[in-house]
Amino acid sequence: MALTDHHDVFIGTTADGVTFIVLNRHFQDAERVLTKAGFTADQLAPELAEEVNDRAGLAVYSLLAHTTDLVDLSGTTRWGSAGPSSEPELYFRFVNGTVTATAKSDTSRALLTMHGFTRTAGSSSYRAPAGLGERALVNVVVRADSHAFVNGLSVRIDLGIATPDALRGAPRHSTAAVLGGPATEPTQRRTR
Template structure:
C-alpha cells in the first residue's frame, strides 16, 4: 500500500507545485464538495485525483481547503502534508527550517535551525549526520506518516517554515490505487461554485 492510501483523506503536494487530494474511503458528497470548491479531477491508475494547479490564487486555495476540512464531518482520518498551501501562508523560503523527505518507504528529516532540531528531538527523531535526522525505528508506513504529521504540525505551530517532500514529482507519479482501498464514487456533476470560508483551516 502506498503512503497516500493509509488514510481516508490524504492531502499532499507534488514537487512541481500541484496540491492534490485523494479520497480513499466512501464519503458522502465528497466529490461534489471538492469540485464545487474549485478542484479539478483526473482519473489516474484506478483513482480520482482532485487537483489545484500551482497558479491557483491564495483566496481560491483557502476556500478549497475549507471544503477539504469539511469532510471531517464524515471522518477524522484526514492527513494534510501539503507544502504548497502552507508556503502561501508563511512565505516559501529557499531552505525550510524543517523538512521531511519520503523515499521508498523511509523518511529523512532535516533541521536547519535550533528550534527545528528541538521539534525533531521531541518527536523522537535521532540525528544521523549533520542536519539530518531519522524517525524512530520499527515504524510501519502508517505510523511513519502519523509521526511526520505530528512533527510537521508542531513545527508549523511554532512558526517554522516546513516542507514535506512526498517523493511525487508530478501528478502522473501519484501511486496507483491500492487493491484493498475502497474508492469514493463520484456522485454526479457539480456546479463550479465556491463555498464561503472563514480562513484557511489548519490541522
C-alpha cells in the same frame, strides 16, 4: 500500499507543485465537494498559493463532517502572512518507506528529537524513529509538522510523488483529485 492509502483523507503536493486530495473511503457527495472546491480528476492550470489554500480549505472543512482521519502534508496549503520561504527550517522527505529530516536551527533540531528523530552520524540529517510502519511514519511527520507550525517554524515536505500521474495509477483510491499548485512556495499551514 502507498503512504497516501492509510488515512480516510490524504492531502499532499506532488514534486511539480500540484495539490491533491486522496479519498480512501467513500463519502456521500465527496465528488460534489471536491468539484465545488475546484478539484478535478484532471490537473488544472497552476494558481496562486492563496487560491489553492482557500480551495483546499473548503474541501477539508466539508470532508471533516464525514471523518477526522485526515492528513494534510501539502506544501501548497502552507501560506501565511510571512510569504514564501526559500529555506525552510525543517525539511521532511519520504523515500521508499522511510522518512528523513533536515533541521536548520537549534529549535528545529530539538523539535525533531522530541518527536523521536535521531541524528545520522556525521550529517545534519535525521531519521524517523525505527520500527514504524508507513501509517505511523506519516503520523510522526504530521505531529512534528503541527508542532513546528505552533512554534512558527517553516516546513517543507517532499512526499516522493513526482506528478499527479503517479497518483492516478494507484488502483486503491476511491478518488484522487488534483488542483494546480502555487506560483510561489508558501511557508505556513492554513488555520482551521
